[in-house]
Amino acid sequence: MDTTQEHSEALDLPFNVFAKACPSRITLEHLTGRWGALTLGALYEGSLRFNELRRRVDGVSEKMLSQTLHALERDGLVHREAQPTNPPRVDYELTPLGREVAKRLIGLIHFVEGHMADVLDARRRYDETRGAL
């Protein structure tokens, strides 16, 4: 048998997001947090500079983008390449691990975007039956 990486249920394997104290839960939150998924998604197409990224991820503040990038860099998903020129130029790109994660997030994003009509319908029905009470 091989013990590579099957689990996540109620198993006693090394990492399990469903367990309160598991570090994988923190990392999952970095990826799926409000800006994490969008940042990784934006970088999936290629390396981007700070302000390019900021324009692409519409609505993100400098503070949050910076914070998000730090967390993702620390987790080894994003690589930061600073050139000591003037004016400074900094490129962000996905690491191989980051690409894998981003690919999955993009899949999820596309799926959601493609089914928003269904979601909106469901919401309308929900609100109608509830509002009518």
Added chain:
Amino acid sequence: MDTTQEHSEALDLPFNVFAKACPSRITLEHLTGRWGALTLGALYEGSLRFNELRRRVDGVSEKMLSQTLHALERDGLVHREAQPTNPPRVDYELTPLGREVAKRLIGLIHFVEGHMADVLDARRRYDETRGAL
């Protein structure tokens, strides 16, 4: 050509999470929020009752689980089935749409869990080089 559901870049198609005002962004946040992903993941294996779910998603409070379930139900990802018995019994299960989403989230979760060693290594390296400054 078919216009089923390809997009998400800077296209002008109906829904684009990268755009600030797009409703798809809200939905994505429901899915990927702190408890959304775990709740959907837990329900992937089958229908669960409120307190079963609560035990399974370790650390979630009644309030947040309730709130999360409402959001997911409203978005049409979770179906709530209440039986008017005493004591009351309420089962939550994924809708077909919810199953699709959950499947992708589970994939992401398993990937993260399976690569936490890499992430932890990256963090250690990051913290060492930064702490040494």
Added chain:
DNA sequence: CCGTATCCGATGCGATACTG
């Protein structure tokens, strides 16, 4: 251009208590 520092309001979220 690439950020960090500070202020401060909005929201998230857990703890607790209470209802059907």
Added chain:
DNA sequence: CAGTATCGCATCGGATACGG
């Protein structure tokens, strides 16, 4: 059992200002 209501702290997160 399956929730809702309320409280209060903590974190999120935008706006602004400043520094390399």
